[in-house]
Amino acid sequence: MRSFVYAIAIGLVGAALLHIVIILSLPSFTGRDAYTRVQAFGEPNRFFPLANAGDTLAPINDDPAMKTAVCAFSVESGPIRLFAGGDVPFWSLAVYDSASNEVFSMNDRTSVDGDLDTLVATPIQLIAIRKAVPAELEQSILVEMRGDEGYAVLRTFVPTESRHEAATAFLADASCEPLAAEQ
Structure with missing residues (x-):
């Protein structure tokens, strides 16, 4: 039982970190980061x-x-x-x-x-x-x-x-x- 709870906790922490990384890296994947937007002005x-x-x-x-x-x-x-x-x-x-x-x-x-x-x-x-x-x-x-x-x-x-x-x-x-x- 103890290893099951430990596995669930590690999985939740890993999923949270993965979501944070995806959210923070999203602007660079979409081309809507600040530098790309400034370049598009002219x-x-x-x-x-x-x-x-x-x-x-x-x-x-x-x-x-x-x-x-x-x-x-x-x-x-x-x-x-x-x-x-x-x-x-x-x-x-x-x-x-x-x-x-x-x-x-x-x-x-x-x-x-x-x-x-x-x-x-x-x-x-x-x-x-x-x-x-x-x-x-x-x-x-x-x-x-x-x-x-x-x-x-x-x-x-x-x-x-x-x-x-x-x-x-x-x-x-x-x-x-x-x-x-x-x-």
Whole structure:
């Protein structure tokens, strides 16, 4: 009797673990993981704004007090520079790899002069850059990315309707471009 109860308990624990694994891995099997969805927004190396729920554009940003833009990129052929500036009360940036693991995050309080100026590169690319830092990258924050592909999420706070235009302009002017395009 004791071994029967033990077998039932082991079976139930195994079934529970199997169900958890299946549920957590489901997005990667369906192609609806975050990275795949960001890639579907459009061409890489460009910020795409997410629409608020009242707007007609897709994809949807579910927080009405925030405006959000996303950019898919690859650092395989060279570093990517993320740059934005403007008069917004708050902004934040998060960089994710292709498995949606957060690689780096920052906000306007931790930036240089309140502007976004970040360079995302592989460890080998960063070594080459650090040997002779170009003048335009002296104030940039260097971010090491182990994989070749990822995406960035840039968000800004819109506390009142009067700040809506500034937030929209901030996201529209944000750049997510290969470093070679800026030289």
